[in-house]
Amino acid sequence: MAHQQHQETLKVLHECMEACNHCFDACLKEDDVKMMAGCIRLDRECADMCGYLEAAITRGSAYVSELASVCAKICDDCAEECAKHDHDHCQECAEACRKCAEACRKIA
Amino acid sequence: MAHQQHQETLKVLHECMEACNHCFDACLKEDDVKMMAGCIRLDRECADMCGYLEAAITRGSAYVSELASVCAKICDDCAEECAKHDHDHCQECAEACRKCAEACRKIA
Amino acid sequence: MAHQQHQETLKVLHECMEACNHCFDACLKEDDVKMMAGCIRLDRECADMCGYLEAAITRGSAYVSELASVCAKICDDCAEECAKHDHDHCQECAEACRKCAEACRKIA
Amino acid sequence: MAHQQHQETLKVLHECMEACNHCFDACLKEDDVKMMAGCIRLDRECADMCGYLEAAITRGSAYVSELASVCAKICDDCAEECAKHDHDHCQECAEACRKCAEACRKIA
Numbered sequence: 001m002a003h004q005q006h007q008e009t010l011k012v013l014h015e016c017m018e019a020c021n022h023c024f025d026a027c028l029k030e031d032d033v034k035m036m037a038g039c040i041r042l043d044r045e046c047a048d049m050c051g052y053l054e055a056a057i058t059r060g061s062a063y064v065s066e067l068a069s070v071c072a073k074i075c076d077d078c079a080e081e082c083a084k085h086d087h088d089h090c091q092e093c094a095e096a097c098r099k100c101a102e103a104c105r106k107i108a
Numbered sequence: 109m110a111h112q113q114h115q116e117t118l119k120v121l122h123e124c125m126e127a128c129n130h131c132f133d134a135c136l137k138e139d140d141v142k143m144m145a146g147c148i149r150l151d152r153e154c155a156d157m158c159g160y161l162e163a164a165i166t167r168g169s170a171y172v173s174e175l176a177s178v179c180a181k182i183c184d185d186c187a188e189e190c191a192k193h194d195h196d197h198c199q200e201c202a203e204a205c206r207k208c209a210e211a212c213r214k215i216a
Numbered sequence: 217m218a219h220q221q222h223q224e225t226l227k228v229l230h231e232c233m234e235a236c237n238h239c240f241d242a243c244l245k246e247d248d249v250k251m252m253a254g255c256i257r258l259d260r261e262c263a264d265m266c267g268y269l270e271a272a273i274t275r276g277s278a279y280v281s282e283l284a285s286v287c288a289k290i291c292d293d294c295a296e297e298c299a300k301h302d303h304d305h306c307q308e309c310a311e312a313c314r315k316c317a318e319a320c321r322k323i324a
Numbered sequence: 325m326a327h328q329q330h331q332e333t334l335k336v337l338h339e340c341m342e343a344c345n346h347c348f349d350a351c352l353k354e355d356d357v358k359m360m361a362g363c364i365r366l367d368r369e370c371a372d373m374c375g376y377l378e379a380a381i382t383r384g385s386a387y388v389s390e391l392a393s394v395c396a397k398i399c400d401d402c403a404e405e406c407a408k409h410d411h412d413h414c415q416e417c418a419e420a421c422r423k424c425a426e427a428c429r430k431i432a
Contacts, residue, residue: 014122021166028365033358041352044368045277051163052268055155058129061261062293066286074279136257141250149244152260153385160376169369171398178390185386230338237382267379271371274345 009103010057013050016075016100020047023082023093030087038081039090046078046097053104069108075101117211118165121158124183124208128155131190131201138195146189147198154186154205161212177216183209225319226273229266232291232316236263239298239309246303254297255306262294262313269320285324291317333427334381337374340399340424344371347406347417354411362405363414370402370421377428393432399425 024043027036049071056067079097082090132151135144157179164175187205190198240259243252265287272283295313298306348367351360373395380391403421406414 010126017163018118018166021163021168025166025168028361031358033361034356037352037357040364044275045272045279047163047167048268048271049279051159052264055125055129055159055264056261058126058133059155059260060130060133063261063265063286063290066289070279070282070286073282077278136253139250141253142248145244145249148256152383153380153387156376156379157387160372163372164369167368170401171369171373171394174394174397178387178394181390182387226342233379234334234382237379237384241382241384263379263383267375271341271345271375274342274349275371276346276349 005106006057009107010054012096012100012103013054013057013071016096017047017050017054019089019093019096020044020050020078023089026087026089036085039085042074042078042081043093046074049074050100065108068104072101072104072108075104113214114165117215118162120204120208120211121162121165121179124204125155125158125162127197127201127204128152128158128186131197134195134197144193147193150182150186150189151201154182157182158208173216176212180209180212180216183212221322222273225323226270228312228316228319229270229273229287232312233263233266233270235305235309235312236260236266236294239305242303242305252301255301258290258294258297259309262290265290266316281324284320288317288320288324291320329430330381333431334378336420336424336427337378337381337395340420341371341374341378343413343417343420344368344374344402347413350411350413360409363409366398366402366405367417370398373398374424389432392428396425396428396432399428 020043024040024047027033027040027043030036053064053067053071057064061067075097079094079101082094082097128151132148132155135141135148135151138144161172161175161179165172169175183205187202187209190202190205236259240256240263243249243256243259246252269280269283269287273280277283291313295310295317298310298313301307344367348364348371351357351364351367354360377388377391377395381388385391399421403418403425406418406421409415
């Protein structure tokens with residue numbers, strides 16, 4: 001059961017990392033990049049932290065709880081920022097971040 | 109089709125990162141850690157590189173090909189080292205590394 | 217002044233990352249690797265977190281405080297573990313971790 | 325002598341990582357962010373790779389040469405892109421990338 005939750009958490013983290021990095025890439029291709037600056041910044045923060053936490057979980061790190069707590073906060077902020085923009089990549093990213101924040105709080 | 113291959117590559121990279129980090133963790137718990145030193149070292153190299161390449165692919169990096177080429181080499185070496193040991197985590201890691209090396213060569 | 221503290225923190229983080237990775241490498245070459253297993257594990261945790269925090273500071277991350285708090289905890293634990301071993305690389309690592317934990321607490 | 329070159333390389337890598345991340349941050353605050361999109365993208369690529377190579381060198385990785393070769397290429401591209409822009413942070417980043425590309429080629 002612990003193992004199942006672990007696998008589910010890793011899946012959600014991975015999807016969030018992927019959605020954030022895709023959003024980062026897509027935002028930089030938009031016409032009004034300036035409007036996306038906050039999004040670009042948070043996408044990087046969030047993708048990096050999700051990737052870091054994935055690695056920490058898989059290596060049996062003793063600091064998963066502390067890292068998940070930081071990750072949840074970044075996911076919340078990234079979800080809030082992305083939700084402001086109508087682009088599909090932003091809306092999808094916001095949704096992935098919300099799910100990930102929730103998963104992180106469970107292990108924080 | 110490009111998208112499908114992309115998703116398949118990410119899946120294989122993720123499984124390799126996970127197998128390597130799990131093997132790193134498990135090797136450090138074995139009785140004869142000394143015999144596992146090469147494995148521990150390569151597990152870290154390989155897990156880190158797979159994670160790095162995953163992130164690079166998802167952010168649309170222009171350097172995926174070069175990074176995949178380095179990753180393939182590290183996967184080959186890690187597969188070779190892990191294959192020498194009978195522990196389940198080593199055998200599973202060797203198998204994941206072999207699959208990952210192959211996937212990396214396709215995009216290198 | 218803020219800039220000076222920033223540079224000093226980056227320097228201390230970098231030295232800690234370097235000391236931890238050097239200790240990781242050196243521990244894996246010791247005769248009694250088993251005795252060093254906890255050290256090897258914490259060296260990786262600590263080096264990775266210090267490197268992550270360095271990057272976060274330099275990119276103007278909004279999460280430096282939270283990350284520094286986690287980093288301080290990992291540095292404390294790594295310092296405590298390394299201090300148990302007489303090897304020069306462990307003693308030097310313990311010292312670098314102590315300094316780094318202190319620097320992290322100032323920005324946490 | 326090997327040790328001195330090693331320390332010099334780490335210093336140059338660190339300065340490049342710092343300059344790229346600072347440029348990333350500053351570009352996102354510019355009025356015409358759109359014009360800086362290529363710069364923002366390459367700043368992240370380059371900062372991440374320099375940080376990765378720093379860590380690899382300090383842990384005695386067997387893949388420093390291959391990683392340095394990729395890093396040199398990214399530094400070259402980032403230097404070329406940043407050099408196009410008059411902002412101080414871009415010009416300083418271009419200079420740091422040029423020095424870093426050269427240092428990477430020496431160990432590639």
